[in-house]
Amino acid sequence: MTRLLATILIGLMGLGMAAPEAVAQNGPLRIEITEGVIEPLPYAVPDFVAETQGSNQVSKDISRLIAEDLSGTGLFREIPASAHISSITNFGSPVQFADWKAINAQALITGGVSVSGNSLEVKFRVWDVFAGQELGSGLRFKGTVDGWRRMAHKVADEVYSRITGEGGYFDSRVVFVSETGPKSDRKKRLAIMDYDGANLQYLTDSSAIVLAPRFSPTGDKVLYTSYETGFPEVFVLDVGSVRRNVLSTNNGGMSFSPRFSPDGKSVLLSVESGGNTDIYKVGINGGQRQRLTSGASIDTAPSFSPDGSRIVFESDRSGTQQLYVMGANGGEATRISFGQGRYGTPVWSPRGDLIAFTKQNKGRFHIGVMRTDGSEERLLTASFLDEGPTWAPNGRVIMFTRETRGTDGVSALYSVDVSGRNLKRVKLNGGGSDPSWSPLQ
Amino acid sequence: MHIGHYISGVAHTGLIGWVLFGGAFQSEPPPLEVTGVSVITAEEYQAVLRAQEAPAPSTDIAVPIIPEAELETPDLSSATDAPVETPSPPSTEAAEPDATPDLSDLTAPEPQDVTEEAPVLLTPEVDTAVVVPDVSPRPVVRPAPRVAPQPVAQPEPDVTIDDEVRESTEPDTAGETQEEVVEETAPEAASTEIATEANEDDDAPVASAAPTRSVRPRTRPVARAEPSTGTDAAVAAALAEAGAEESTPNQPTAPSGPPLTSGEKDALRVSVQNCWVVDVGSRAADVTVTVGFSLDRDGRVQGDIRLINAEGGDEAAARTAFQSARRAVLRCQKTGYELPVEKYDHWRDIEITFNPDAMRRR
Numbered sequence: 001m002t003r004l005l006a007t008i009l010i011g012l013m014g015l016g017m018a019a020p021e022a023v024a025q026n027g028p029l030r031i032e033i034t035e036g037v038i039e040p041l042p043y044a045v046p047d048f049v050a051e052t053q054g055s056n057q058v059s060k061d062i063s064r065l066i067a068e069d070l071s072g073t074g075l076f077r078e079i080p081a082s083a084h085i086s087s088i089t090n091f092g093s094p095v096q097f098a099d100w101k102a103i104n105a106q107a108l109i110t111g112g113v114s115v116s117g118n119s120l121e122v123k124f125r126v127w128d129v130f131a132g133q134e135l136g137s138g139l140r141f142k143g144t145v146d147g148w149r150r151m152a153h154k155v156a157d158e159v160y161s162r163i164t165g166e167g168g169y170f171d172s173r174v175v176f177v178s179e180t181g182p183k184s185d186r187k188k189r190l191a192i193m194d195y196d197g198a199n200l201q202y203l204t205d206s207s208a209i210v211l212a213p214r215f216s217p218t219g220d221k222v223l224y225t226s227y228e229t230g231f232p233e234v235f236v237l238d239v240g241s242v243r244r245n246v247l248s249t250n251n252g253g254m255s256f257s258p259r260f261s262p263d264g265k266s267v268l269l270s271v272e273s274g275g276n277t278d279i280y281k282v283g284i285n286g287g288q289r290q291r292l293t294s295g296a297s298i299d300t301a302p303s304f305s306p307d308g309s310r311i312v313f314e315s316d317r318s319g320t321q322q323l324y325v326m327g328a329n330g331g332e333a334t335r336i337s338f339g340q341g342r343y344g345t346p347v348w349s350p351r352g353d354l355i356a357f358t359k360q361n362k363g364r365f366h367i368g369v370m371r372t373d374g375s376e377e378r379l380l381t382a383s384f385l386d387e388g389p390t391w392a393p394n395g396r397v398i399m400f401t402r403e404t405r406g407t408d409g410v411s412a413l414y415s416v417d418v419s420g421r422n423l424k425r426v427k428l429n430g431g432g433s434d435p436s437w438s439p440l441q
Numbered sequence: 442m443h444i445g446h447y448i449s450g451v452a453h454t455g456l457i458g459w460v461l462f463g464g465a466f467q468s469e470p471p472p473l474e475v476t477g478v479s480v481i482t483a484e485e486y487q488a489v490l491r492a493q494e495a496p497a498p499s500t501d502i503a504v505p506i507i508p509e510a511e512l513e514t515p516d517l518s519s520a521t522d523a524p525v526e527t528p529s530p531p532s533t534e535a536a537e538p539d540a541t542p543d544l545s546d547l548t549a550p551e552p553q554d555v556t557e558e559a560p561v562l563l564t565p566e567v568d569t570a571v572v573v574p575d576v577s578p579r580p581v582v583r584p585a586p587r588v589a590p591q592p593v594a595q596p597e598p599d600v601t602i603d604d605e606v607r608e609s610t611e612p613d614t615a616g617e618t619q620e621e622v623v624e625e626t627a628p629e630a631a632s633t634e635i636a637t638e639a640n641e642d643d644d645a646p647v648a649s650a651a652p653t654r655s656v657r658p659r660t661r662p663v664a665r666a667e668p669s670t671g672t673d674a675a676v677a678a679a680l681a682e683a684g685a686e687e688s689t690p691n692q693p694t695a696p697s698g699p700p701l702t703s704g705e706k707d708a709l710r711v712s713v714q715n716c717w718v719v720d721v722g723s724r725a726a727d728v729t730v731t732v733g734f735s736l737d738r739d740g741r742v743q744g745d746i747r748l749i750n751a752e753g754g755d756e757a758a759a760r761t762a763f764q765s766a767r768r769a770v771l772r773c774q775k776t777g778y779e780l781p782v783e784k785y786d787h788w789r790d791i792e793i794t795f796n797p798d799a800m801r802r803r
Binding site: 027028029030031032033034035036037038039041075104106128130131163164165166351376396417418419421 | 701706709710713714715716717718719720721722723724725733757758760761764767768769771772787788789790791792793794795796797798799800802
């Protein structure tokens with residue numbers, strides 16, 4: 001018995017000593033890393049080279065706006081020009097990577113600007129400094145001097161895309177309800193602006209209450225709800241000509257909360273009739289309405305999935321306000337929200353992987369996201385009143401309304417990264433609510 | 442010894458007395474340095490100044506007159522030297538010439554026709570018969586110095602499984618293979634008793650099958666010429682040759698020495714992860730990538746960093762995840778990863794898996 005135990009013991013010792021050797025001595029050294037750092041990626045964008053006389057100022061303006069766009073995402077951090085070792089004086093000159101490595105610039109954007117009359121040309125390159133190679137290839141945009149902001153946004157979108165592998169959202173616009181005046185006598189107008197608050201324009205006057213504008217998939221039309229007839233009605237507004245048409249008659253009920261289908265040919269909306277609210281689908285040019293939900297409950301705030309196959313909406317059919325998903329033509333709905341509190345205003349992400357929502361729990365409002373099956377719920381914000389999320393065209397950022405407490409409370413637009421970071425207020429003169437993000441232009 | 446002390450004391454006393462009394466009464470005044478001054482008149486002073494003035498440059502330089510040389514023509518006449526008298530050698534008697542050799546027996550070889558065919562070494566049709574002696578004075582096998590109680594079969598060599606999967610090779614049936622002739626060796630001998638050299642009986646005849654003379658090897662058979670197809674065959678042959686040349690030195694060799702400790706591995710992992718920037722909101726955060734690269738002895742990346750595997754996400758997300766991983770490796774190498782040089786064989790080739798799952802779920 002003792003001999004047997006000794007044999008086993010010696011065998012185990014032999015295995016214990018021999019196994020690591022065998023593993024370590026065969027093949028390359030293998031390591032797994034599961035912890036990284038979450039920090040903005042440092043980059044440098046020296047002022048674009050002014051290649052013609054009179055283009056000095058616009059080249060500086062374009063460079064600064066590109067930096068604002070990139071740094072505004074929270075994913076990038078600009079290395080100031082004062083820290084640069086070398087300068088870019090010729091767009092065609094080779095890049096001295098060592099100089100940019102020395103200041104830890106992981107990405108470098110070089111460009112040139114030329115102006116001829118009213119025409120503006122911008123060209124640029126993006127470099128992976130530590131790899132010592134260009135990301136993608138050089139690109140050139142042509143436009144007018146007046147449209148320099150759009151050109152800068154387009155360059156920033158391209159840079160963002162090349163570094164992150166995802167589409168950008170800088171050359172996009174937001175339609176929202178502009179709010180002015182005290183809370184007791186607040187004037188509301190439809191307004192449109194660039195994503196960063198520039199180029200603000202009003203689409204309607206303040207003679208009637210307007211609610212919940214929604215961009216079409218192509219960005220040329222806006223759906224919204226107006227009380228100008230005394231009842232809430234859904235209108236379709238052409239952004240270019242600012243002409244509008246009534247989408248539906250109320251038929252004795254109220255219609256509201258409209259949203260386009262992904263192909264832009266139909267609209268989902270809610271219709272209240274006899275104390276019961278259901279979801280309908282109607283063609284953009286009118287026609288027969290298709291009822292998608294039924295039952296003695298309030299079903300509203302519908303939103304299509306990007307592929308148009310499913311619809312997420314809110315309903316109180318279970319006794320409290322929760323989120324449900326059903327097919328594009330109605331049918332049985334599946335509840336996806338099971339947390340505490342009430343869920344509303346769901347919006348399907350353009351990526352298709354997440355659903356943003358408003359959550360009210362214990363007297364606080366939150367903007368959150370969850371998987372389309374309701375899993376991995378994450379709350380991104382918390383305040384006295386946060387509501388009405390809308391997705392950036394790349395599905396990376398959410399814009400929403402935040403209203404402060406009290407009679408002097410004001411509504412403002414905020415944006416937050418889908419990771420919950422980089423919460424910031426959108427630059428805007430006056431208040432705003434109900435934002436809707438356009439697709440990339 | 443006391444005498445020495447006395448002498449020393451008297452001498453010192455005398456010396457001290459001379460210093461005290463001999464030099465004390467000498468009161469010679471210290472020597473004064475006297476400089477003679479003479480009074481001169483103004484004319485004399487001006488004359489002195491003029492003498493110290495630098496000479497003014499002047500171009501009025503007299504040309505030196507070349508004296509006429511009185512050339513005397515040397516006498517170039519020559520006269521013949523008188524002949525040197527040399528001693529005449531003593532007279533010797535003239536030797537008789539050698540007798541002419543008789544060449545009548547030598548005959549020139551007759552010219553033979555040279556054929557164009559190269560000479561061929563004739564191959565014997567059969568092996569040369571060797572007469573094997575019945576006995577040989579040399580011993581065939583030497584008795585083993587150890588006693589093996591029982592004959593034991595040689596154990597099979599250890600089989601190790603290599604990590605790298607290699608494609609099996611097919612035997613080349615096209616060409617003839619020349620197998621090496623391996624001489625059979627005598628089996629390991631074992632005896633039941635210890636036999637030392639002293640016990641050997643050199644005189645005892647031992648039967649041996651050893652040949653008494655070497656047999657010349659057969660000539661190599663002429664290889665049959667393979668039908669070649671010009672360029673293709675040449676390229677194939679070149680590739681085969683290159684492959685054969687490259688395969689030998691690139692055979693993976695198992696690193697020797699102790700492997701990296703867990704602490705050394707952790708240090709490398711921490712170094713890289715400090716530069717791994719994860720964008721948890723991006724699709725790239727759904728991708729786990731494995732990258733491979735090689736380091737030089739200074740711990741710096743050699744060559745390209747290659748993507749070995751990517752799991753999760755689409756192609757664009759995988760590309761972004763790879764770029765992030767590549768940046769992490771390149772950024773944090775700085776002047777080279779700090780790894781023990783003596784274990785270079787263990788960290789020359791590295792594969793790192795970047796898995797962002799845990800970060801994404803926070």
